[in-house]
Amino acid sequence: MDGAMNLRRIILSDVAIAALAVALWSPIVGLSPFDPNILRAAAAITSYVAIPAAAVVVNRPLLSMGDEEVEPSHRIDPAIRGDALGNGDDLRRALEEQVNLPYVGSYAQDALRQVDAARRKRHQIVDMLSTGKLTPGSLAWQRFVSGIDEAESTIRRNAALASSVCTSFDGDDYLHLYQIVSSGAYRNDNLDDDVQVERLRIYQNTITQLKGLIGNNEKLLLELDRFASEVSMQSMTPSDESSERMLSEMRVLIDEARLYE
Secondary structure (H helix, E strand, O other): OHHHHHHHHHHHHHHHHHHHHHHHHOOOOOOOOOOOOHHHHHHHHHHHHHHHHHHHHHHHHHHHOOOOOOOOOOOOOHHHOHHHHOOOHHHHHHHHHHOOOOOOHHHHHHHHHHHHHHHHHHHHHHHHHHHHHOOOOOHHHHHHHHHHHHHHHHHHHHHHHHHHHHHHOOHHHHHHHHHHHHHOHHHHOOOOHHHHHHHHHHHHHHHHHHHHHHHHHHHHHHHHHHHHHHHHHOOOOOOOHHHHHHHHHHHHHHHHHOOOO
16 A cells, blocks of 8 residues: 555655646747846756755555565564454353363363463563563564564464364274284284274374474463563663574574474
8 A cells, every 4th residue: 555655755856847848848938058137047057956856756666676675584484373263252262162072081171271371471572662671663663573573473483283183083983993002902903904003104194293392382482481580670672682693593493393284
């Protein structure tokens, strides 16, 4: 919308400049540098310089359009933005329904706790940043808040992935397979031994992924705790080295936390 309005404004300014040039240099006004009237000749010379200069100034935005320098800050991947999961209520309801699932219910419980903790910590930190630490809406404020938002969104996305895994995981079948393979009883039934061992391996790989998602979320929550602690004890400024270090370290953890996406 802003780009369209700016383009419209540039076009209207160009039309006005062209109309002025036509009026000044047409026979009606007839400005000429060779006019015997010194004032009219001076006006003509001035218009020859001023009108092209005005055109250059007016059209300068067109010359740089599309070449704006990208702010060297970490951009939020649209795929993991907070709004990609709404306000998190649907995710919470799904996890609440999964806490009683056999075997994987505890992972759903951990993911639910992490979603609530991330939301709570995000509000806490943003409130502290907005209360005398940084000016709300400023570039520095936006950079810090975008980092916090990205951390919360990543935690929620990992929790959503964990919820999806829990939905497809047959806990009763896993426990049965684990018992008969561990005891060796699977060799005495009528099913293919290799197939049963492979099914158990797939289940165990899935559990490893679940543990990775939950573990990465815990690291991010710990980093949010540390961030909140340091913010509460210092004055945040755009050039503060420790502030920049915290943002950098958090983004490294965010990238690591996306391992299973």
